[in-house]
Amino acid sequence: MRIEGKEYRTIWFENNVVKIIDQTKLPHQFVIKELKTVTDAINAIKVMEVRGAPLIGGTAAYGLALAIQENNNQKFIKKSAEELIQSRPTAINLKWAVDRMVKKLAGINSDQILSTALNEAKEICDEDEKFCENIGINGLKIIEEIYNKKKDTVNILTHCNAGWLATINWGTATSPIYHAHKKGIPVHVWVDETRPRNQGANLTSYELNEEEITNTIIADNTGGILMQRGEVDMCIVGTDRTLSNGDVCNKIGTYLKALAAHDNNVPFYVALPSSTIDWNIKDAKDIPIEERNSEELSHVEGIDENNQIKKVLIYPNKSKAKNLAFDVTPSKYVTGLITERGITEASFDGLKKLFK
Numbered sequence: 001m002r003i004e005g006k007e008y009r010t011i012w013f014e015n016n017v018v019k020i021i022d023q024t025k026l027p028h029q030f031v032i033k034e035l036k037t038v039t040d041a042i043n044a045i046k047v048m049e050v051r052g053a054p055l056i057g058g059t060a061a062y063g064l065a066l067a068i069q070e071n072n073n074q075k076f077i078k079k080s081a082e083e084l085i086q087s088r089p090t091a092i093n094l095k096w097a098v099d100r101m102v103k104k105l106a107g108i109n110s111d112q113i114l115s116t117a118l119n120e121a122k123e124i125c126d127e128d129e130k131f132c133e134n135i136g137i138n139g140l141k142i143i144e145e146i147y148n149k150k151k152d153t154v155n156i157l158t159h160c161n162a163g164w165l166a167t168i169n170w171g172t173a174t175s176p177i178y179h180a181h182k183k184g185i186p187v188h189v190w191v192d193e194t195r196p197r198n199q200g201a202n203l204t205s206y207e208l209n210e211e212e213i214t215n216t217i218i219a220d221n222t223g224g225i226l227m228q229r230g231e232v233d234m235c236i237v238g239t240d241r242t243l244s245n246g247d248v249c250n251k252i253g254t255y256l257k258a259l260a261a262h263d264n265n266v267p268f269y270v271a272l273p274s275s276t277i278d279w280n281i282k283d284a285k286d287i288p289i290e291e292r293n294s295e296e297l298s299h300v301e302g303i304d305e306n307n308q309i310k311k312v313l314i315y316p317n318k319s320k321a322k323n324l325a326f327d328v329t330p331s332k333y334v335t336g337l338i339t340e341r342g343i344t345e346a347s348f349d350g351l352k353k354l355f356k
């Protein structure tokens, strides 16, 4: 998608380095950063220079290729794979991508292992882009249906950033929106700010602006009243891990939005590529929920009058804060899952019909 009119993907390999858009600097500065080693890749995932389930999967895949480029030794490659998987716990795409790389590399001669790793990392990214495009084509039908009935702007609420910046291109939740916009359907997006890191305000609103899609940032608690007033036609969110029973783990606050949608008969859709499905964990209680530094709550970053990025404390300095990064929305609150293969109900049977 576009930034200042120029087409980008979120990650690419060029001149022996991996290039990423540093998302910790957005929306105030657009910085392309180079990852030269597997340690750089692990750090980029941990500090969230790259984030979003599919993108951290793609970064981990390229991270393993960087490890091989540094040191083509089996022990080092194995240790790097383990460290990459541990860099963030909740999004299943990370482990999925590393496991796929390790499987592909098994038994490959040392003179071919680097080129095989680079090809597979690119393949993982290309596939994600295609899958996200298909999610858009499938999800467009829902937006079109609402528009055909309403004959007026379709108001869509989204949470966090499940946009192209969270994937390789197109996004998951945003892909149907981009497709609707390209088709000339008038859409307006309610963007949940998404405290504490503000991925909605800083990233979703930013990328929608760049694509000239009308959007309004709202505080995370505003969605409820907008739904009661009939100002939300549908919700679309992304997911970091969807269980085979249809339970959806996503950015903290998604669950409360799903409850409000349920109470107000607003359709609540979740968009995901199949790489986000966890076929192993059966009970949502077993999903590892990331707990991040409480400083993400107590401090806020922005730019000052000299355009310098600054961090300030906003809480009483003696107060404690707890920063759980994800929650789980039970499948009963999910109207449907929008995948690269079609839309299905959030259930084992629904997912099985499409994917097994």
Ligand code: MRU
Binding pocket: 051, 052, 053, 054, 091, 159, 160, 161, 162, 163, 166, 167, 171, 172, 173, 199, 237, 238, 239, 240, 250, 251, 325
């Ligand atoms: O902590 P983040 O910013 O990595 O969380 C991202 C989300 O929760 C997204 O909604 C999810 O990864 C889906 S991305 C298409």
